[in-house]
Amino acid sequence: MSSDDLRSITLTRHTKGTYEAENVRGGRLTFGDGGTSDFTPVELLLTAMAGCSAIDVDYLTSRLAEPTQFDVAAEAEKVRDEHGNHLGEVTITFTVRFPEGEEGETARVRLPDAVAKSRDRLCTVSRTVQLETPVSYVMT
Structure with a gap:
C-alpha cells in the first residue's frame, strides 16, 4: 500500500466519554458517548x-x-x-x-x-x- 492510499486518524481521550480525533492534515473533531451535544x-x-x-x-x-x-x-x-x-x-x-x-x-x-x-x-x-x-x- 502506498502512502497516498493510506487513510488514518489518531484518537485522544480528553475525559471519560469525550474524545478527539485528528487527521494527518491537522483537522480535529471532538465526539463522545452521547452525554453531550457532540456526535x-x-x-x-x-x-x-x-x-x-x-x-x-x-x-x-x-x-x-x-x-x-x-x-x-x-x-x-x-x-x-x-x-x-x-x-x-x-x-x-x-x-x-x-x-x-x-x-x-x-x-x-x-x-x-x-x-x-x-x-x-x-x-x-x-x-x-x-x-x-x-x-x-x-x-x-
Missing part, C-alpha cells in the same frame, strides 16, 4: 456515509447546474441481537433540487445515475460497509 461514533458513521455520497453526487451534478437545494439524511436503527450491537439497514435520502431551465433539467436527469454510481462504486465509506471489510484490533 457519537454511530452518528459519525452515518455522517461519513451521507457525506461521502453527497460529495460524489455534488461533483457529478453541480458541474451541470448549481443546486437550489442539496440535503442528505442518513438513518439506521440500532439493533441488539445474537450478533451483538450493530445497525440495521442504513437509508441515505437525497433531497436535491435544481433551477428551471435546460441546465437544471440536465442535472435532474443525471441525479439518479449519480446516486447509483456513488452507492455502487464511488463512495468508499458505504462501499466498505457493504463489502463487510474485516476490522483488526491490535494492542501495542
